[in-house]
Amino acid sequence: MKLSEVVDALDARVLVGxxxxxxxxxxxxxxxxxxxxxxxxxxxxxxxxxxxxVQVIRTAMVAGVGAVVFVRGKIPPQEVLDLAKTxxxxxxxxxxxxxxxxxRLHDCNLTGLTGQR
Amino acid sequence: xxxxxxxxxxxxxxxxxxxxxxINVQNFLKSMNFDPGLIRRIAICGYEGEMNAVMHGGxxxxxxxxxxxxxxxxxxxxxxxxxxxxxxxxxxFSTAADEHREMGFGAGMGLPNMKKNSDQITxxxxxxxxTQVQMIFFLNQGGxxx
Numbered sequence: 117m118k119l120s121e122v123v124d125a126l127d128a129r130v131l132v133g134x135x136x137x138x139x140x141x142x143x144x145x146x147x148x149x150x151x152x153x154x155x156x157x158x159x160x161x162x163x164x165x166x167x168x169x170v171q172v173i174r175t176a177m178v179a180g181v182g183a184v185v186f187v188r189g190k191i192p193p194q195e196v197l198d199l200a201k202t203x204x205x206x207x208x209x210x211x212x213x214x215x216x217x218x219x220r221l222h223d224c225n226l227t228g229l230t231g232q233r
Numbered sequence: 234x235x236x237x238x239x240x241x242x243x244x245x246x247x248x249x250x251x252x253x254x255x256i257n258v259q260n261f262l263k264s265m266n267f268d269p270g271l272i273r274r275i276a277i278c279g280y281e282g283e284m285n286a287v288m289h290g291g292x293x294x295x296x297x298x299x300x301x302x303x304x305x306x307x308x309x310x311x312x313x314x315x316x317x318x319x320x321x322x323x324x325x326f327s328t329a330a331d332e333h334r335e336m337g338f339g340a341g342m343g344l345p346n347m348k349k350n351s352d353q354i355t356x357x358x359x360x361x362x363x364t365q366v367q368m369i370f371f372l373n374q375g376g377x378x379x
Binding site for chain 2: 119140148149150151152153154155159165167174175176177178179180195
């Protein structure tokens with residue numbers, strides 16, 4: 117599905133990367149533990165997280181994450197947004213909890229990182 | 234292409250800049266047109282090691298050396314060292330403080346991730362005398378993963 121459809125499914129707000137909404141994504145992972153993200157995330161996937169620090173962006177860059185969704189309506193500090201802009205990494209803010217955000221994307225047929233549903 | 238080496242400084246407890254050295258290595262290897270999968274493995278190893286050095290180390294350094302048959306990634310710090318290396322290599326073991334966990338670190342997956350993503354890993358450490366982690370990534374003649 118396109119990133120724009122992810123935004124619609126989550127009633128979300130695009131914080132960075134409006135011009136990347138045509139990007140295709142089909143896998144999704146959710147974690148607040150950066151090492152778990154590095155251990156498991158697939159290239160180009162969506163990362164859902166409740167953390168809004170600069171380390172989320174660096175972790176996403178290293179792991180090759182395609183877009184980051186901050187749950188519970190979080191808006192990261194400006195320095196985080198600025199770093200994502202320099203890396204062309206789309207950032208999205210979902211008003212829903214981690215559980216509800218994951219459930220909505222699961223309903224859209226997104227799979228986990230290993231392709232499981 | 235042999236013996237080319239780049240080194241980057243790691244400042245202890247500077248969490249705003251932590252990870253920059255690994256991103257620099259990632260960009261450097263991209264500019265050299267290495268295999269994306271290999272670059273990803275090296276970046277993950279570098280980042281995990283760099284975060285360990287920032288959290289637990291004194292100041293340190295991250296270096297990458299490119300040889301004809303391998304890439305060698307080294308992370309060293311002047312911190313308080315690892316008391317039990319075997320224990321530290323176990324998935325889930327962590328001595329991270331609460332402030333590290335609040336930033337998403339301290340899952341006890343750092344060294345295990347580094348081991349998983351490298352072809353060879355050597356950890357040398359002594360309590361009070363810092364830590365040196367060396368990881369080797371072997372290349373075939375095309376510069377890709379063996």
